[in-house]
Amino acid sequence: MATENRKTKQQAEVDSNDEVLQWVTFQLEEETYGINVMQVQEVLRYSEIAPVPGAPDYVLGIINLRGNVVTVIDTRLRFGLPENEITDNTRIVIIESDKQVIGILVDSVAEVVYLKKSEIDSAPNVGTEESARFIQGVSNRDGELLILVDLDKMLTDEEWDEISRLG
Amino acid sequence: MSFEMDEEILQDFLIEAAEILEQLSEQLVQLENDPENKDLLNAIFRGFHTVKGGAGFLAVSALVDTCHGAENVFDTLRNGQRTVTSDLMDVILQALDTINAQFAQLQAREEPEAADSELLETLHKLSQPESEDDTADAAAADDDADVRRASGATNDAENTVDDIQEDEFEALLDELHGKGQGPGASKTANKKEAPNTHTDNDEITDDEFEALLDELHGSGKAPTSAEKQQEEQKSASKSDSDEITDDEFEALLDDLHGKGKAPKVNKAAEKPAQQPAAAKKPEPQKAAPKQPEPKKAEPSKEQAKQPAKKPAAPPPPPPETTVRVDTKRLDEIMNMVGELVLVRNRLLSLSNSDDQKHEEMSKAIANLDVVTGDLQGSVMKTRMQPIKKVFGRFPRVVRDLARSLKKEINLEMHGEETDLDKNLVEALADPLVHLVRNSVDHGIEMPDERQAKGKPREGMVTLSASQEGDHIMLSIKDDGAGMDAEKLKQIAIKRGVLDEDAAARMSNEDAYNLIFAAGFSTKEQVSDISGRGVGMDVVKTKISQLNGSIKIESELGKGTELLIKVPLTLAILPTLMVEVKDQTFALPLAVVSEIIDLDMAKTNTVDGQLTLIVRKRAIPLFFLEHWLTRRPERNKRNENGHVVVVQIGNQQVGFVVDALIGQEEVVIKPLDKLLQGTPGMAGATITSDGGIALIIDVPSMLKYYAKR
Numbered sequence: 001m002a003t004e005n006r007k008t009k010q011q012a013e014v015d016s017n018d019e020v021l022q023w024v025t026f027q028l029e030e031e032t033y034g035i036n037v038m039q040v041q042e043v044l045r046y047s048e049i050a051p052v053p054g055a056p057d058y059v060l061g062i063i064n065l066r067g068n069v070v071t072v073i074d075t076r077l078r079f080g081l082p083e084n085e086i087t088d089n090t091r092i093v094i095i096e097s098d099k100q101v102i103g104i105l106v107d108s109v110a111e112v113v114y115l116k117k118s119e120i121d122s123a124p125n126v127g128t129e130e131s132a133r134f135i136q137g138v139s140n141r142d143g144e145l146l147i148l149v150d151l152d153k154m155l156t157d158e159e160w161d162e163i164s165r166l167g
Numbered sequence: 168m169s170f171e172m173d174e175e176i177l178q179d180f181l182i183e184a185a186e187i188l189e190q191l192s193e194q195l196v197q198l199e200n201d202p203e204n205k206d207l208l209n210a211i212f213r214g215f216h217t218v219k220g221g222a223g224f225l226a227v228s229a230l231v232d233t234c235h236g237a238e239n240v241f242d243t244l245r246n247g248q249r250t251v252t253s254d255l256m257d258v259i260l261q262a263l264d265t266i267n268a269q270f271a272q273l274q275a276r277e278e279p280e281a282a283d284s285e286l287l288e289t290l291h292k293l294s295q296p297e298s299e300d301d302t303a304d305a306a307a308a309d310d311d312a313d314v315r316r317a318s319g320a321t322n323d324a325e326n327t328v329d330d331i332q333e334d335e336f337e338a339l340l341d342e343l344h345g346k347g348q349g350p351g352a353s354k355t356a357n358k359k360e361a362p363n364t365h366t367d368n369d370e371i372t373d374d375e376f377e378a379l380l381d382e383l384h385g386s387g388k389a390p391t392s393a394e395k396q397q398e399e400q401k402s403a404s405k406s407d408s409d410e411i412t413d414d415e416f417e418a419l420l421d422d423l424h425g426k427g428k429a430p431k432v433n434k435a436a437e438k439p440a441q442q443p444a445a446a447k448k449p450e451p452q453k454a455a456p457k458q459p460e461p462k463k464a465e466p467s468k469e470q471a472k473q474p475a476k477k478p479a480a481p482p483p484p485p486p487e488t489t490v491r492v493d494t495k496r497l498d499e500i501m502n503m504v505g506e507l508v509l510v511r512n513r514l515l516s517l518s519n520s521d522d523q524k525h526e527e528m529s530k531a532i533a534n535l536d537v538v539t540g541d542l543q544g545s546v547m548k549t550r551m552q553p554i555k556k557v558f559g560r561f562p563r564v565v566r567d568l569a570r571s572l573k574k575e576i577n578l579e580m581h582g583e584e585t586d587l588d589k590n591l592v593e594a595l596a597d598p599l600v601h602l603v604r605n606s607v608d609h610g611i612e613m614p615d616e617r618q619a620k621g622k623p624r625e626g627m628v629t630l631s632a633s634q635e636g637d638h639i640m641l642s643i644k645d646d647g648a649g650m651d652a653e654k655l656k657q658i659a660i661k662r663g664v665l666d667e668d669a670a671a672r673m674s675n676e677d678a679y680n681l682i683f684a685a686g687f688s689t690k691e692q693v694s695d696i697s698g699r700g701v702g703m704d705v706v707k708t709k710i711s712q713l714n715g716s717i718k719i720e721s722e723l724g725k726g727t728e729l730l731i732k733v734p735l736t737l738a739i740l741p742t743l744m745v746e747v748k749d750q751t752f753a754l755p756l757a758v759v760s761e762i763i764d765l766d767m768a769k770t771n772t773v774d775g776q777l778t779l780i781v782r783k784r785a786i787p788l789f790f791l792e793h794w795l796t797r798r799p800e801r802n803k804r805n806e807n808g809h810v811v812v813v814q815i816g817n818q819q820v821g822f823v824v825d826a827l828i829g830q831e832e833v834v835i836k837p838l839d840k841l842l843q844g845t846p847g848m849a850g851a852t853i854t855s856d857g858g859i860a861l862i863i864d865v866p867s868m869l870k871y872y873a874k875r
Contacts, residue, residue, distance in 0.1 A: 050750060050859040052838070053795040054846045054871065062838070062851055064859050066506075069851045071839040100840055 018118050025113055025146060026093060026106040029081050033106075034113065034139070034148045039095050043109050046090040060105060063092065070094060072103035097151040113146070115139050120148065180221040181274055182491070187214045188267055189559060195260060196562035202251035212241040218266065229279040230269045236282075236290030237262045243294050258289050260563070494589065497550055504539075504546045505739075505834035511539045512831075512855035547736055551586035554632045554639075557596045558583050561603055561630060568607045575614050575624050576607060581631035587639050588736040594713055595641070595733065598706040602643045602729055603628065605702070610647030610727055620724070622646065637735050644728040650721040652678035659684075679719040680817055683707040711815075711866060713737065714757045740835055742852075744828035744860060745811060747791045751860040753833055753852060754822075758865050760814040765823055767806050779810060779821050786812065787873075788821040794847070794872045813865050820869065831855065835862060846871035 023034035024043075044065070049072050051061040060072045072092055076083060089108035094101060120137040136150035191214045198207050219234035237259060243249045265286060269279035515536060518529040558580050569576040611617075611626030618624050629644040652675040659665035659681050665673070682703045710717050715733035734740075734757065742753035743762075761781075769780045770788060778785040790804055808823040833852035838845065847868030854860050 048858065050851070050861065051797055052842055052845055052848060052861060053797075054848065055842055059842060062842070062859055062861075064853050064857060069836040069838060069853075069859065071841045073841075102839065102841060 018116050020114050020116055023113050023115055023146070023148065024093070025110045026091070027089075027108045027110060028075060028079060028106055029084075032110065032144060032146050034115075034146050035093070035095065035151060036148075037112060039097060039151050041094040041096055041101065044092040044094060044103070046086055046092060046105075049092075049105075063103060065094065065101075065103075068101075070101055070103050072105055075104045075106055095151055113141065115141075115146075177225060177273075180225060181270075184218045184221055184270060187218055188263070188270060189556075190214060191263055192260075192563045193559040195256065195263060196566050198251060199253070199256050199566070205245060208241060208245040212238060212245055215241060218270075227269075227273060227279055229281040230266065230273065232287060233262055233266050233269065233282040233290075236287050236294070237266070239294030240290055249293065255293055258286070258293060260567075261286060262290060492549075494550075497546075501546055501550065502834075504543050507539050508543055508832075508834060509853045509855070511535055513857055516855045543739075547588070547739075548586075550589050550736070552589050552592045553583060554585045554587060554592060554595075554641075555583040556592050557599055558630060558632070560596075560600070564600060564603060565607055565628060568604060572608065573613070574607065574611055574626060576611055576626045576628055579627065579629045581629070582633045585632040585634055585639060587733070590737050591639075591713060591733060591735075594709065594737075595731075598709045598731075599630075599641070599643070601702045601706050602731075603630065606643055606645040606647070606727070606729075610645035610649075612648050634735070635732075637741075639733050639735060641731040641733070642728055643731075644726065646726040649723040649725050649727055650679055650682075650719070651723055655679065655681050675721075676719070677817055679721055682719075683717075714740065714755055716757070737835075739832050740852075740862065741830065741832050742862065743811065744831050744854070745791075745809075745824040746826040746828060747824050748796045750795070751828065751854055751858060752791070752795065752824075753831070753860045753862045754811060754813065754865065755849070755862070756830065758813045758815060759811055760819065761812045762827065763810045763812065765806060765808050765810050781812060781819070781821070784819070786819040786821050788823065789873065790823045792823075792825070794868065815866055815869065820865075820873075833860070833862065 022037040024037050024040045025032050025034045027033075044063075047063055049061040049063050052059060052071075055061075058074050058077045060074045062069050062071055064070075084107065087107070091106055091109045092103040093106055093109065094103050119141075120139050122137055134150050135147055137148045139146045139148065191211060194207055194211050194214065198204065198211065201207060215234045215238040219231050219238055222230035222234060240249075240255070240259060244251060249255075262282075265282045269282070272279040511532075514532045518532045561580065562578055565576055565578045568574075606628050607626075611628065612620070612622075614624040614626075617626065627646045629642070631642045631644075633640050652673075655678045656665065656670040656673060659678075660667060660670055664681070664684055670678075683706070684704060707717060710731060710733065713733050714737075715731060718730040718732075719727065720730065721727040740753075741756040743756050743759050744751055744753050746752075763781065765779075771778050771780070771785070773785065777788045779788040788810065790808075804823075808825050809827050810821045810823055811827075812819055812821050831854070833854075835850040836852055837843070837850050838848060842848070847864055849862045849864035849867075851859055851861050
């Protein structure tokens with residue numbers, strides 16, 4: 001009786017929290033990743049990225065986004081993946097993270113998916129150590145694993161420190 | 168008191184008061200040289216008064232007290248009951264410092280500390296004219312105390328103050344005429360309903376109130392009550408013309424008193440009650456017809472400026488022609504105009520490539536070119552501020568320094584109206600203060616010494632600003648001892664900055680520049696003013712950050728002149744676009760001194776460093792591709808490149824680039840937070856073809872890469 005009670009309670013809680021979130025999915029190597037649609041500003045075709053001498057490795061360079069200078073991060077390096085060639089599908093996803101606009105370079109952008117919160121599982125130890133820390137969860141859709149990325153953790157505090165030390 | 172007060176009102180007050188305080192410090196020093204200037208005395212009085220008014224409205228009693236003290240002194244001064252002396256000025260300046268300190272606390276949203284009671288006492292003493300009788304003064308002081316207590320007790324100080332005054336006023340009315348309180352009471356009600364107009368009502372009432380006081384006590388005491396009234400007027404941020412009208416009005420009443428005042432009082436009291444919305448009108452109307460009379464009586468009163476201002480007073484005050492704009496918004500506009508300029512540049516380069524095909528198009532583009540240029544110019548102008556903003560503080564700085572050093576110094580300023588970018592004005596303030604202090608402390612000799620040298624006892628420091636093309640020239644000149652190049656070299660040798668041989672070869676000008684080296688000081692004794700040797704290198708760094716340069720000209724025994732050259736604005740930067748390994752970089756044109764073709768035959772390796780001989784001088788040569796590409800191949804050199812010679816201070820350095828693109832004015836885009844502080848990069852810009860070019864910060868790049 002008591003356990004049943006608890007169960008229904010839990011069920012109710014889950015229901016009330018079970019909002020639907022939208023995720024933009026993109027491809028890197030063989031994996032599919034998702035970012036919260038609210039954080040995505042726009043998706044651009046690949047354009048010339050001007051490298052910035054002296055910048056950290058994971059910064060590919062800067063691009064001109066309608067007159068604004070936006071920094072582009074090398075997502076592959078960040079995720080501990082090998083370099084890849086630029087193809088027709090290569091996209092720069094402009095995202096807003098921590099009130100800052102940055103671009104991330106990805107192999108391709110696929111679609112926007114709707115996920116209920118209850119469909120998101122906590123992350124198993126997928127991927128490499130490097131990437132594990134900014135994965136906020138995974139979701140299994142039609143037998144395919146979607147890795148949900150927490151953009152605010154793309155850069156750690158230490159890295160921010162490191163950047164400011166360069167100056 | 169808490170800061171529940173309306174943040175918006177507080178902000179307005181802070182902005183307004185900051186301007187006034189800045190002016191005050193300037194005016195006070197001016198006053199010392201021109202103590203008889205009535206206009207100035209009035210202006211200063213009004214300045215303190217306005218600040219007090221605002222502070223009173225916000226119930227900042229500490230600030231009110233200090234301003235009130237200073238204001239009283241000036242009221243006595245402007246009435247000719249006391250004369251300006253150095254000692255008096257010291258006290259007033261001290262008071263101003265206190266006010267500034269309290270103001271700063273208020274800015275930080277802290278409760279300002281009460282002023283030193285000793286200071287207040289001194290101020291109070293100074294505000295007593297010899298002729299004034301004690302009882303009247305005491306009464307007036309009591310009055311003020313009441314008002315102040317009231318303002319402390321409630322946030323809505325103004326109403327309270329008014330009420331008190333109205334009570335008094337009504338009491339007086341009763342006393343005088345035995346009339347009912349009807350008008351007064353309805354007025355109070357009015358006021359509460361229509362806060363915007365109530366001050367106007369008060370003005371009239373107050374004037375009458377004062378007139379009544381005058382009648383009762385004689386005119387000697389009027390000032391104190393007048394201040395109170397003005398305080399209220401000011402707190403509603405009234406324009407100056409009203410004040411003047413008030414003063415005049417007061418004078419009129421003073422002069423007229425005895426002449427059928429009672430009926431006027433009634434009329435005035437009723438009028439606002441009937442038409443609160445049009446409350447402003449009655450005042451000028453009433454003032455106008457009465458003008459002829461007081462003019463005769465003028466010499467007896469303090470309105471020295473009356474003749475000049477009077478004709479202006481009767482017509483309704485002109486509508487405001489200025490608007491306060493947040494600088495952030497201006498920056499935004501500036502940014503957008505920058506975009507427009509870039510688009511225009513792009514269109515221009517497109518239209519050039521597309522000969523005659525689109526004649527109409529290129530016409531339109533040419534038009535766009537002109538309009539954009541104009542727009543850019545106008546927007547830039549909105550950001551311009553006269554250098555007076557910085558210069559304004561120097562009279563005070565020099566005066567204080569001269570007094571503490573017991574030197575006699577005359578400060579002259581030219582070209583105060585020269586306009587330059589707001590950011591620049593702010594950025595230049597500190598370096599200039601430092602340089603002026605240096606001139607006063609190190610440059611000008613002691614009066615006796617000067618006399619012995621056959622110079623006038625009084626030293627002269629001249630500050631000037633002028634625009635030269637797209638640059639501003641600033642000069643700080645003194646007629647002091649000048650700089651001794653030999654002595655500088657000796658010190659440099661002693662400090663190990665320089666060796667004997669180098670010193671012997673060094674030109675005088677280079678020797679002067681030694682003072683910009685960190686840790687260099689010529690003063691054997693360190694004073695609190697200067698001499699620690701930390702200042703000049705900071706000055707130098709700051710000025711080069713502004714893409715400016717600094718030059719010293721000095722003649723031993725005659726004096727020194729420091730010449731500072733800064734660009735008009737920081738937003739647009741003339742650059743030289745160069746190409747390094749297919750990437751475009753922009754070098755600030757200010758540092759580029761010449762461009763030559765690379766001739767490897769003229770290079771030598773000195774102590775491991777490649778050097779190039781340029782007009783018999785060996786300058787270090789660096790290949791930018793070694794620094795600015797991702798995986799530099801250190802052994803490979805582009806031997807067909809061009810050498811861009813840059814000048815950093817006295818040092819020339821050559822950079823080898825692959826190709827020269829040309830000169831371009833660019834809008835600086837700051838790099839993202841992520842990339843800020845990347846060594847050697849000042850920012851980025853969009854080139855006319857839509858690409859991106861990094862703007863090189865040459866000193867920072869050298870510092871980071873050249874030591875490797």
